[in-house]
Amino acid sequence: MSTIRIRREAFRAPLDNGLFLNGEIKAIEGQKDLPVVVVAHGFRGFKEWGFWPHVTDVLAEQGFYTVVFDFSRIDAAATKQPEAVIAQARTLSRELEDLETILTLVREQRLPQSDSADPTRIGLLGHSRGGASSIITAAERADIGAVAAWNPPSDLTPPAGASAEPYIAADIEQNANRFDIPYKLAYLKRPALIVQGSADGERILLGHEALRLAAPGHTFVQVQGGDHTFGVQHPFAGQTPFLDEAISVTTGFLRHHLQPIEAVREEAL
Template identity: 80%
Template sequence: MSTTRISREAFRAPLDHGLFLNGEIKAKDGHKDLPVLITAHGFRGFKEWGFWPYVTDALAELGFYTVIFDFSRIDAAAAKQPDAVIAQARTLSRELEDLQTIVELVREQRLPLSASADPGRIGLLGHSRGGAASVITAAEQTAIGAVVAWNPPSDLTPPAGVSAEPFIAADIEQNASRYDIPYKLAYLKQPALIVQGSADVERILLGHEALRLAAPGHSFVQIEGGDHSFGVQHPFTGPTPALVEALQATTRFFRQHLQPVEALRKEAQSHGHS
């Protein structure tokens, strides 16, 4: 068991319409200049759902300043905001605004434990629709250094026979080009990794192939036997082999593209002795 002490501090960031982003920072005690990882949960998830506490604890122990937060739709529902506010908060547009706000708070060092973070090295890790939002955000924000998406959809249009909420459907229709995930990924300048479970639903698997065809220059990892949540349910009962494999692929990728300062020092020392 790890003896690393992890500091944890909650935050509550105000938004418009009386909404808030509720989150938590996790970082190694006594460390500075840690690369930042911002995590984004899926449409039906929340920051404490299933694997997220385990994943963010692991990332913090590995030397990342880790941000976990609830999208504002969680606060809107909990605060029993008017129906129109809740519906608007459930759109991808609002999700992207929320993610952008978190990025800005990191860059301006306005989140807790900011002395531990290197705001010049920011990575995004998103699951499902949070993965799609992470890809779009990376495409639109040069501040993002790398992005990993777990089981992201390539097409945000609801499948045939599934009715979308009016606000969500209108948002998707009005932002069709902005939400073109294969196009965004194809022209994304920052390094990206798509981690896909082989036992996910057919629609996501077909979308994964569309992403591979559109952006062959990026990295893709398939988790054999992994479903949409890598076999994890809520409440969490422990990591599955599929989750462990997805997390290992993710940490390798971020270590390569957002290396912790300690790793850079070791690399420099090894080169100095070669």
């Protein structure tokens, strides 16, 4: 029998707007030069939502220095900031700034257990809007080795007739070119994986086809029967076949492109 020891350590990173990014590092204890995977939760999610603790445990066990964090909108709501601060923190532009901050901390080795990480090998994994942010970030940076997105939208514009928060709507309108997900994916020079549940909402499924048409050179996998969260709710009640498939294809993709060393297993006494 063998075991892998995963060391977990929290961090709290201050931002220029007075908010914080609260996160956690998970990595195999005693290992060096592990490739990095930064995990971005969805718009209505958070780092402890549903499947994320399980997914990030698997990533760490697979030999990745795993970074999971809450976007600053979570801190804004938790600390009861003024409504304008919370609204601004919920924009995609702020989300992208948060992700850039995490990547800067990775590159400068200012996160916990930094001696375990190889900051020259970085991958991104995002779900829903976090998947869109991961695609945009990967397209705008030269230091991202691979990106995986689970059920990402292709169009961030609110549907006709839907209510939209003014700050979010204005941010999308002002950054229409930057937030063009099919365009960003089409011109992304690094390998990308899009994992899509076949039972997701109609708008996301239509967007998935738009992404396939725009960027046929990337990898697209459809999880038959999987919905937007692969059958998982919060609190987490256990794995589903849909989640298992999404994890399996994603870890295989990231291992291929980031090439983690094989985990050293300790023999249990």
